[in-house]
Amino acid sequence: MGFNQVILYLPSMLQGVLLTVSLALGSLAVAVVFGLIGAALKTSDKPVFVSLASIYSTVVRGIPELIWIFFTYYGIQMLINAMADRLEVVPVSLSPFIAGVLTLGFVYGAFFTETFRGAILSIPHGQFESARAYGMNGWQVFSRITFPQLMRHALPGIRNNWLALTKATALVSVIGLTDVVRIAQQAGASQSASFAFNCVSALMFLVLTSASFIIFNKLEKRFSRGMKGLKRG
Secondary structure (H helix, E strand, O other), X not given: OOHHHHHHHHHHHHHHHHHHHHHHHHHHHHHHHHHHHHHHHHOOOOHHHHHHHHHHHHHHHOOOHHHHHHHHHHHHHHHHHHHHHHHOOOOOOOOHHHHHHHHHHHHHHHXXXXXXXXXXXXXXXXXXXXXXHOOOOHHHHHHHHHHHHHHHHHHHHHHHHHHHHHHHHHHHHHHOOOOHHHHHHHHHXXXXXXXXXXXXXXXXXXXXXXXXXXXXXXXXXXXXXXXHHHHHO
């Protein structure tokens, strides 16, 4: 079945896993920033901000990630080259890793927008008014009132988005990123053992998602501290 050949490529595949995790974490950071901004706009009392955020979340979620990856890697690179020619400077090459981080962060930022929006709306508005009455500034309200409760309400959605984002990193291999999927494809083709290498890469993703479940379960317990006693009271 070709599993003996897999042993020879395990070091390379493990390096590919590290690159996949780095890509996923970088994309998550970008997505959270986009999501928080989008949620703030969608919960704004100004219709123009709500409309802009709604267009962003609707359009981005309606187009496949692979198309966005091609658009970023090839389209933006062409734009960079055109601007460099006009300014007569050396163009900057967009690496597959950076393109993947920016694209997945931008795309999943639209999903996080809806997740964070729902979490913010779950917080009683009277808490914000009370915090303002006590003289808290905007940062204090966010750090002491909004963020802890937002995380508690949003964690299930964050977990689902993270799992989807982690699996979507495999798409970046089509533009040349040497992640675990691309390494498995190349090794499988060279060793005529594609089935074995694909099974191992699938198993590695399963390990990542299982570890993610454990981490999120711990986070849910942490952000739910004091809630049971509050409910009983």
